Amino acid sequence: MTDAHTTGTHGTGPFIAAIDQGTTSSRCIVFDKDGRIVSVDQKEHEQIFPKPGWVEHDATEIWENVQEVVAGAIVKAGITSADVKAIGITNQRETTLMWDKNTGEPVHNALVWQDTRTDALCKELGRNVGQDRFRRETGLPLASYFAGPKVRWLLDNVEGLRERAEAGDILFGTMDSWVIWNLTGGTDGGVHVTDVTNASRTLLMNLHTMAWDEKILSSIGIPAAVLPEIRSSAEVYGHAKGGILDGVPVASALGDQQAALFGQTCFAEGEAKSTYGTGTFMLMNTGGTPVNSYNGLLTTVGYQIGDKPPVYALEGSIAVTGSLVQWMRDQMGLIKSAAEIETLASSVEDNGGAYFVPAFSGLFAPYWRPDARGVITGLTRYVTKAHIARAVLEATAWQTREISDAMTKDSGVELTALKVDGGMTSNNLLMQTLADFLDAPVVRPMVAETTCLGAAYAAGLAVGFWPDTDALRANWRRAAEWTPRMDADTRAREYKSWLKAVERTMGWVEDEES
Numbered sequence: 001m002t003d004a005h006t007t008g009t010h011g012t013g014p015f016i017a018a019i020d021q022g023t024t025s026s027r028c029i030v031f032d033k034d035g036r037i038v039s040v041d042q043k044e045h046e047q048i049f050p051k052p053g054w055v056e057h058d059a060t061e062i063w064e065n066v067q068e069v070v071a072g073a074i075v076k077a078g079i080t081s082a083d084v085k086a087i088g089i090t091n092q093r094e095t096t097l098m099w100d101k102n103t104g105e106p107v108h109n110a111l112v113w114q115d116t117r118t119d120a121l122c123k124e125l126g127r128n129v130g131q132d133r134f135r136r137e138t139g140l141p142l143a144s145y146f147a148g149p150k151v152r153w154l155l156d157n158v159e160g161l162r163e164r165a166e167a168g169d170i171l172f173g174t175m176d177s178w179v180i181w182n183l184t185g186g187t188d189g190g191v192h193v194t195d196v197t198n199a200s201r202t203l204l205m206n207l208h209t210m211a212w213d214e215k216i217l218s219s220i221g222i223p224a225a226v227l228p229e230i231r232s233s234a235e236v237y238g239h240a241k242g243g244i245l246d247g248v249p250v251a252s253a254l255g256d257q258q259a260a261l262f263g264q265t266c267f268a269e270g271e272a273k274s275t276y277g278t279g280t281f282m283l284m285n286t287g288g289t290p291v292n293s294y295n296g297l298l299t300t301v302g303y304q305i306g307d308k309p310p311v312y313a314l315e316g317s318i319a320v321t322g323s324l325v326q327w328m329r330d331q332m333g334l335i336k337s338a339a340e341i342e343t344l345a346s347s348v349e350d351n352g353g354a355y356f357v358p359a360f361s362g363l364f365a366p367y368w369r370p371d372a373r374g375v376i377t378g379l380t381r382y383v384t385k386a387h388i389a390r391a392v393l394e395a396t397a398w399q400t401r402e403i404s405d406a407m408t409k410d411s412g413v414e415l416t417a418l419k420v421d422g423g424m425t426s427n428n429l430l431m432q433t434l435a436d437f438l439d440a441p442v443v444r445p446m447v448a449e450t451t452c453l454g455a456a457y458a459a460g461l462a463v464g465f466w467p468d469t470d471a472l473r474a475n476w477r478r479a480a481e482w483t484p485r486m487d488a489d490t491r492a493r494e495y496k497s498w499l500k501a502v503e504r505t506m507g508w509v510e511d512e513e514s
């Protein structure tokens with residue numbers, strides 16, 4: 001397992017600690033009042049692939065890692081719990097866990113957001129209940145990506161679980177709920193809560209009332225007794241019990257993509273960010289009313305600060321971006337490190353006619369097609385591995401362009417600049433390609449850890465560490481900017497070829513296989 005240990009400039013206290021429980025790792029970052037990083041600790045966890053399309057995490061390992069990285073970050077910062085005014089939580093979204101509230105033991109590994117085992121169940125629910133109902137009430141298409149069908153799968157497949165759940169012994173939560181419950185005492189009085197952003201990814205929360213939707217619960221077949229209480233994203237849920245941060249208020253929870261929106265200070269309607277990690281997620285703040293999507297985006301909650309009204313967002317989710325680079329490294333052996341893809345792709349002028357659509361687990365936004373699978377198209381003898389490397393980077397940029405087009409159609413807002421963050425943004429060629437394909441500037445902030453920063457900001461607001469969102473805006477500083485250089489004809493021609501390549505992915509998996 002790889003661990004990252006970074007210690008930045010020490011500010012003067014007090015501080016806010018943020019925990020990011022992500023898909024590949026858990027990390028804890030301590031921030032000072034200027035939003036600067038004081039210390040970081042990070043630990044990866046095992047990715048479990050029991051069958052093709054199935055992805056699981058061991059939640060006990062994750063909770064152990066969380067405790068370790070929290071202690072690591074606090075020790076590296078050279079501070080104590082007295083210096084930490086609040087803890088914020090952010091997390092991989094949709095990943096679904098059920099555990100026994102009397103023992104604290106998970107009943108099964110967590111089912112990860114990428115897991116496609118509920119495809120058939122979603123089709124069945126679509127036939128019985130209707131796609132439109134889910135879209136209308138929850139803002140989401142009925143897809144295996146979301147938590148609700150995963151809960152139903154666990155209830156149907158773990159022996160005796162439904163009876164235990166109906167008897168009130170079992171709790172369900174996304175990773176925010178699991179971390180907060182454990183942090184606040186677990187079996188010794190842990191609080192069972194989630195926030196509006198995480199709840200908005202379950203297919204179970206009504207987007208208009210911000211409450212669990214009883215009709216949907218009964219149509220999926222989930223007993224209300226397992227559900228956490230839905231709270232705002234920034235308020236004190238409880239206090240840490242035991243551990244190095246004993247007594248510190250636990251004061252925020254946000255899904256990681258919403259946390260990045262918050263950390264990028266996209267507080268005004270029309271402001272958008274895109275985060276480039278394992279997958280890529282573009283979110284646009286749409287203000288106080290949910291905007292329906294007619295172009296394959298998700299309507300979701302952006303954040304809610306205490307008792308203020310919720311702020312909504314439109315989201316374009318791309319399942320495979322950074323993980324395609326990992327695939328080139330680990331499965332294909334064409335590069336030795338993720339960073340090497342830039343050197344390889346830069347050794348050629350263009351893609352040599354090749355297009356790579358990484359529909360490895362179907363296509364997410366804007367298509368939502370579980371039957372799609374990956375293709376490399378346009379191959380001739382001319383094409384080298386360098387052209388393929390270029391096509392890999394272009395795939396991320398074109399998928400962003402498709403989502404940006406859908407956002408403009410749904411919101412009426414033209415993208416004037418895109419704020420970016422995440423591991424892939426260290427790739428200059430990718431960032432330039434993105435500006436070229438979007439025909440808009442791409443800007444990266446000084447603090448690239450926007451996910452943790454957003455959770456820290458929300459926790460800090462909840463305890464009065466920062467007075468308001470204006471104070472947070474003042475901390476945002478630009479570190480780099482890429483401006484478009486591609487001529488309009490080339491862009492239009494290339495986009496057309498990309499869209500043709502996307503068509504080739506569809507319908508690969510026959511109904512019964514998917």
Ligand SMILES: Nc1ncnc2c1ncn2[C@@H]1O[C@H](COP(=O)(O)OP(=O)(O)O)[C@@H](O)[C@H]1O
Pocket residue numbers: 022023024025276277278279321322323324325326338339340341342422423424426427
């Ligand atoms: N220089 C690079 N060029 C392209 N992709 C990169 C580069 N560096 C890292 N990545 C990709 O970024 C991802 C890691 O980013 P990160 O933001 O830490 O992801 P996550 O939070 O989803 O775990 C990996 O999938 C990796 O392949």
Ligand SMILES: O=P(O)(O)OC[C@H](O)CO
Pocket residue numbers: 021022023024091092093094113255256257277278279
């Ligand atoms: O943990 P990440 O950064 O891969 O983010 C995962 C997303 O929250 C999935 O919806």
